[in-house]
Amino acid sequence: MVEIEKWYIDELIKVCLSQCDDRVIEIPRFQRKRSDEWTTKREKQLIKSIKQKFPIGSLTLYRITYQKPVKYIIIDGLQRIITILKYYDNPYEFKNIDKKIQEIIKNICEENEQIEELNKICSKWFTKKYLGNYYELKEYNYVNKQNELISMFNNIEQEITNTIVEKIINDTKNLKEFINISDYQLAIMICTCNEEHLFKIFERLNTASAHLKEYEICAARWNQYDYINIDNKTITEEINKYYLSLKKSSQEISIFNDMHIIENKHNLCEYLFGLKGYLDNKYEIFKNFDMNLIFKIIGCCLNKKGSYSAIPESLLIIFKNDKIKELESKLFESIDFTLKIVENLFIKKNSKTTQIHILSCIISTYYNNYNQINRNQEYYIDLISIHYLNDKLIKRWTRVLSNTIPNILNDFIYLEKINTETFKRYFKMHINLSLKKSPKQIDLIDKIILSLIKNKIFGINNNDTIKIEHIISKPMLIKYQSINQLNIPMNCLGNLCYLDSYFDKQKKTRFIDSKYNSLNNDIIDKYIFVQDSKFEIINNNLKNRIFSESDFSTHLNHRSIIILNKLINLYHNCFE
Numbered sequence: 001m002v003e004i005e006k007w008y009i010d011e012l013i014k015v016c017l018s019q020c021d022d023r024v025i026e027i028p029r030f031q032r033k034r035s036d037e038w039t040t041k042r043e044k045q046l047i048k049s050i051k052q053k054f055p056i057g058s059l060t061l062y063r064i065t066y067q068k069p070v071k072y073i074i075i076d077g078l079q080r081i082i083t084i085l086k087y088y089d090n091p092y093e094f095k096n097i098d099k100k101i102q103e104i105i106k107n108i109c110e111e112n113e114q115i116e117e118l119n120k121i122c123s124k125w126f127t128k129k130y131l132g133n134y135y136e137l138k139e140y141n142y143v144n145k146q147n148e149l150i151s152m153f154n155n156i157e158q159e160i161t162n163t164i165v166e167k168i169i170n171d172t173k174n175l176k177e178f179i180n181i182s183d184y185q186l187a188i189m190i191c192t193c194n195e196e197h198l199f200k201i202f203e204r205l206n207t208a209s210a211h212l213k214e215y216e217i218c219a220a221r222w223n224q225y226d227y228i229n230i231d232n233k234t235i236t237e238e239i240n241k242y243y244l245s246l247k248k249s250s251q252e253i254s255i256f257n258d259m260h261i262i263e264n265k266h267n268l269c270e271y272l273f274g275l276k277g278y279l280d281n282k283y284e285i286f287k288n289f290d291m292n293l294i295f296k297i298i299g300c301c302l303n304k305k306g307s308y309s310a311i312p313e314s315l316l317i318i319f320k321n322d323k324i325k326e327l328e329s330k331l332f333e334s335i336d337f338t339l340k341i342v343e344n345l346f347i348k349k350n351s352k353t354t355q356i357h358i359l360s361c362i363i364s365t366y367y368n369n370y371n372q373i374n375r376n377q378e379y380y381i382d383l384i385s386i387h388y389l390n391d392k393l394i395k396r397w398t399r400v401l402s403n404t405i406p407n408i409l410n411d412f413i414y415l416e417k418i419n420t421e422t423f424k425r426y427f428k429m430h431i432n433l434s435l436k437k438s439p440k441q442i443d444l445i446d447k448i449i450l451s452l453i454k455n456k457i458f459g460i461n462n463n464d465t466i467k468i469e470h471i472i473s474k475p476m477l478i479k480y481q482s483i484n485q486l487n488i489p490m491n492c493l494g495n496l497c498y499l500d501s502y503f504d505k506q507k508k509t510r511f512i513d514s515k516y517n518s519l520n521n522d523i524i525d526k527y528i529f530v531q532d533s534k535f536e537i538i539n540n541n542l543k544n545r546i547f548s549e550s551d552f553s554t555h556l557n558h559r560s561i562i563i564l565n566k567l568i569n570l571y572h573n574c575f576e
Helices: 009-016 040-051 078-089 095-111 118-125 134-138 141-151 158-179 195-207 214-224 233-249 268-282 284-288 292-303 311-320 324-342 352-368 370-374 377-394 404-410 420-437 444-458 474-484 511-518 521-528 533-543 549-570
Strands: 002-008 023-026 059-063 070-076 185-191 466-470 496-500
Touching: 002 009, 009 023, 009 078, 009 185, 040 078, 040 095, 070 078, 078 134, 095 118, 095 158, 118 158, 134 141, 134 158, 141 158, 214 268, 214 292, 233 268, 268 284, 268 292, 268 311, 268 324, 292 311, 292 324, 292 352, 311 324, 324 352, 324 370, 324 377, 352 370, 352 377, 352 404, 370 377, 377 420, 377 444, 420 549, 444 466, 444 496, 444 549
Parallel strands: 023 070, 059 185
Antiparallel strands: 002 185, 059 070, 466 496
C-alpha cells in the first residue's frame, strides 16, 4: 500500500538531520554508498531543475513506526537527498552558484578598478566561512560579519569602503534570492507494505534508475536471512568503518537499526563487506577493486559457479557449524597462493572485470583442491601460470559466458596439463598477428611470456633488476626505418629479451649494438635465448645497412619459435 504526501524541501532537510520533533528519516543498512554516477554535473542539473520548478521524480520512504516521532527509511531517492543536503550545507560549491558568484565579483571589480585587492576580498567573502550554509545565508546571518568585511579594506578611504561594502551586501541579498529552493515541494511516496516485500521493492526501484551493482542488490535481498555473530574483531571493525563511510557520504543521515551492529548482530552481506575491508588491509591488490571481488571469490569457492544467489545458504551453514575460521584460513592461504602467480604476470593491465574473474577462478581452484595443490605447490604455481598465459592466447576472457567460470572450476581445467600442439598453434597465431599489426607498445601477452621465462631462469624473488629490453634497439630500428621508409615491427616478441642492470646500467646503449660480440654463449643464451649464426648475421647486416624488412621478419619468426620452445622446455611438466 502506498500513500502520497507533499513535503517542502526545508521539511525534508530538517527530518533528515533529526531536527524535526514528529518525523525521523534514516538509511537502511542495505542502502548503497554514494553512487559514482552522481557526478558534479548531475548534482548541478538536479539543483537547476529544482530552481526552475521542474519535476525531479518522487522519493520513496518506508514507514517503520506510526507513533511520534514517525520513523521512515529511504527506499529510493537517497542520491537526490544527499545532493540536496550538500546544497544546504554549502551551496557555493555548486557550479551554477559559483558561476553566479563570479559574475557578481566581476561586476563589483569592474566598478572599482582602482582597488587591486578587491577581487581577493570578494572571493574571500562569498564563501561558507562568511555567509554560512544555506539556512544561515537565508536568515541574513552574514550581516553580523559586516565589520569583518570592512576590516578587509586596509588603507582605503572610509567613504569608498562604505560604498563598496554596501554594494557587496546588496549583492549578497541578491545571491540569497538566487540560491533559494525552500518553496519547492517534493512528492513523497510512503510505502506501508509488509516488511518482507521491502527488499524486493528496493531492488525494483533502484534497478530502474541508476544501475545497481550485483552486490548492492544482494545487500537488500539477503536481509531476509538470519543475523550472524562475527568473532573476527578486525572484520567487525571494518563493518563499522563501512557504515561510518556510508553515513559520511550520506551527509550524516543516521543509519537505521544500528543497535544490531553494536550488539554484533550482522547480516551476511555485512560480513562480506567487513571481509573485503580486512583483505584491503592485508593485500594491496584488493584496494583496486570494489565489493564485487569478494562476492565473486566467495561465490566461486562455495558453489564453483561464481553465483551470488547460492552464497547465503552455504555461508549460513558454515556459520552455524562454527566453520567460519576454517573458511577464512583456507581463503587467506588461497589468496597467498594466487598472488604468487598473478603479481608477476602483469594482471594490472587487464580490465577490472577480467581481473575479478581470473583472481576468483585461481583462488577457488586452490580453495577447492586444497590438499592436492599443497602436496606440490611449486608445480601448480607453474601449471596455473601457464594456464594464465594460455587463457590469453585463446582469448578465454574476451567474452565471458555464463558457463565460463563453472566450466573452469567443475572440470578442474587449471589442474590439467595443456596440450602442447594446441598451445603451439595459438602461440604462432599470436606471433603472426603481431607481425601484421606491428604494435606500437609491447603486448601484454609478450610480457607474460617473457615473465614466465624470467621467473624460471632468475627466480621469482630474485629479478628486480631484470627488465624487458629490445635486442635490436628501437633508436637503431627507427633510424633505419626512416631512411628506408619501412614499417618494422620492432616491439614484437622476437625482438625482446631481458637485460640485467649489470649489462645495461645507463640505458644509453642496447644489447645488440655494443655488447653482443663481447659476451660468451652462456650469457647470450641466458638473456636472449639464441646462439646460432643467423642472429649474428642480422646484427652485421643491420650495421652495414643491407638489412631488409623481410630479413627482420624472418629473424622475428625464427627467434619467436626459439622462445616458444624455450618456454615449453622450462615448463615441460605442464604440457602433454
